[in-house]
Amino acid sequence: MSIEHLMWVEKYRPKRLDEVVNQREIVEGLKRIMGSAGGMPNMLFAGPAGVGKTTVALCIAREVLGEYWRDYTLELNASDERGINMVREKVKMFTRYTSIGSIPFKIVILDEADEMTPEAQTALRRIMEDSAGTSRFILICNYISQIIEPIQSRCVIFRFKSLAREDVVNHLANICRREGVKYEDKALEMVYEFTSGDLRHAINVLQAAASHGAVNDSSVRSALGISYKARVGEVIRAALEGNFNDARLKMLELTRVYGLSERDFIKFAGEEIMRDSSSAKSAELLRVLAEYDYRLVAGAHPDIQLTALLAELARIGKAGKVSK
Ligand SMILES: Nc1ncnc2c1ncn2[C@@H]1O[C@H](COP(=O)(O)OP(=O)(O)OP(=O)(O)O)[C@@H](O)[C@H]1O
Ligand SMILES: [Mg+2]
DSSP: OOHHHHOHHHHTOOSSGGGSOSOHHHHHHHHHHHHSTTOOOOEEEEOOTTSSHHHHHHHHHHHHHGGGGGGGEEEEEOOSTTHHHHHHHHHHHHHHSSOOTTSSOEEEEEETGGGSOHHHHHHHHHHHHHTTTTEEEEEEESOGGGSOHHHHTTSEEEEOOOOOHHHHHHHHHHHHHHHTOOBOHHHHHHHHHHHTTOHHHHHHHHHHHHTTSSBSHHHHHHHHTOOHHHHHHHHHHHHHTTOHHHHHHHHHIIIIISOOOHHHHHHHHHHHHHHTTTSTTHHHHHHHHHHHHHHHHTTOOHHHHHHHHHHHHHHHHHHHHHHO
8 A cells, every 4th residue: 555545635635626625716717827828827826734735736737738747747845945956957857858749838846935045036037937938837835925026926826725614624524424434523623623724734633533433522632642652662563573564654654644753753662662671682773763863853854764764673673583
């Protein structure tokens, strides 16, 4: 099973504009613009977290580019400052080497554009102009005020709103029905209260609650204050027993679905290992944990580091077995 399938936020991410929950004005505005003679302009999407910005950008790519949309879509994250040269190189490579032929242009989706410095944004603006013949950009940000004026004036701006109670509750109920999970309306309302219009967060809480069997008052409460420690313990035991893939999927579920931070993962992993500190392996295991903890603090990519950590635990677990 893939992580896309495991996580309801991905499983139920709309693929067509018509499936997007609410954001009516945006969807209609987009359809009008895309159908017009000028075709698709560069666009700037702004709005709070988890309301459909990235989803809508991907829907557009699918609808404009058709079956092979992935080949003609470049998704970038602009948030780190070293990014602008990376963006320039990638966009250049991406627009240069394939003949366009059957498609009107390629699409570059640039997330977190508001995290870029003004200098980087100026460079981005130039990149957008240089590649105007081959590409269209969809820039995504939380705060439009952080985007330099020359970029704003070259894009059609769409402001996304946080989703209304009714929309969120209906969408959650729909997911429950499709998953065959029992739910209480009041519990769905509670999920909305806690997540205030951020549908990604709402769906993640829903999935966590549903893992207790049904979505009701008590499962939602415990989903919100979920006991991470026991679950990290399961991941560590699975890794040590050599079930690396199982451990990895469970780890990703914890960090992505339940929102456990990577450092807390390591902290709980340490507690799990200390429980059995008489074992000959525990000193080595703790040394390995400390090393990965350090790497995370130093800013290494968290998913990759935690995956490598589990692989190492699996290796140590296996070595232990052989020598017994
Ligand atoms: N309007 C929506 N309609 C349907 N599903 C949505 C909508 N908004 C969010 N979702 C769900 O939440 C998930 C995250 O949405 P998305 O990635 O589009 O958020 P975003 O607005 O880009 O947030 P961020 O600013 O955090 O990147 C999607 O995978 C989808 O399951
Ligand atoms: Mg996004």
